[in-house]
Amino acid sequence: MKKYIIREKFRKYDLFILDCDGVIWKGNEPILSAINSINELRKNDKKVVFLTNNSSLSRESYKKKFQKMGLKVSLNEIYTSSYATALFLKKNGIKKVFVIGEEGIYEELEKIGVNIGYDSTVQAVVVGIDREISYWKIAHACRLLRDKNKLFIVTNIDPTVPSPSGEMPGAGSIISSISVCANRKPDINIGKPSKEIFNLVISSYKADPKKVLVIGDRLETDILGANNANLDSALVLTGVTKTYSDKNEIKPKYILKNLYEIFKISKT
Ligand SMILES: [Mg+2]
Structure with missing residues (x-):
């Protein structure tokens, strides 16, 4: 039997906001250190929330994905950029x-x-990743956005998304083509690195921002987002970021090889 004790510096956090891809799983493979660590955090009465920029799946679909990874997660612990956009x-x-x-x-x-x-009575144009994007969808979004009274809201601005065959165009690539055509930038980005999505989590959980730790594998979304929202952050090296240099402009508070580093682990 192994005994997990939360390290002193992490004990002050009550709410852990975790990114998914590269933190909990890689594609369809769970990251075991993360699954075990989440169970241990929960045993210590820590709240864990899952936050992803991916807007393609609903929270119900994510819940099923978590189940497959061996984690029991309820809907109110899942924040996707789609759900956050709906709340906004x-x-x-x-x-x-x-x-x-x-x-x-x-x-x-x-x-x-x-x-x-679809018609001119819409108040906003909302854009996320769409793998069936067409010339005509872009054209229609641009036509609507020429009316400056309509808000241009985006779920996230990720340039690419990972796929088994390499990086593919993300929401940011679609948003760029609409931006160029409509000659305007998005008014609101909901997803990371915007602080919007973090603020939504903190207000629904009525959390004290000083007791929140954001954990992610991507500096320019997870860590920058945490910094923008004035939250402490930990970069975990189980996903896209393999090494961290102090010269980087985006600074996490902690760097973790994997989530086991939250604990002191001893054999009993
Ligand atoms: Mg990630």
Whole structure:
């Protein structure tokens, strides 16, 4: 039997906000050190929330993915950029939008009661990753966005997404083509590195920001996002970032080889 004791410097955190890809799993393979560490954090009454920029899946689909990884996770512990976008629209009284995106966005907007529309009565254009993007979808988004009263809201600006065959175009690539055509930049980015998505988690959990630790594998989204939201962060080297140099402008508070480093582990 192994005994896990949370290291002194991590004991002050009550809420751990974890990125998914590269932190909990790699593609469809769970990262064992993460799964075990999450179970140990929970045993110590720490809250764990999962936060992903990926807007293609709904929270229900993520819940199933967590189950496959051997983790029991409830819906209110999952924040995708789609769900956060839905919360943002609701909070700001936006009731009808044109969407470029996949199932994840459609499902979350529908659940929260935001209508999808195509005509000039929409209040905003919402853009996320869409692997069935077409010339005509881009053209329609641009046509709507020429009206400066309509908000340009994006789920995230990731230039690429990982895939088994290498990096593929992410939401940011689609947003760029709309931006060029409509001659305007997005008004609001919901996902990391924007502080918006972190603020939504903190307000739903009524958490004290000083007691929150953000853990991620990507400096320019997870760590920069935590810095933008004034939260402590840990870079974990199980995903895209393999090494960290102090010369990097984006500075995490901690660097962890894997999540076991949160603990002192002893054999009993
Ligand atoms: Mg990641």
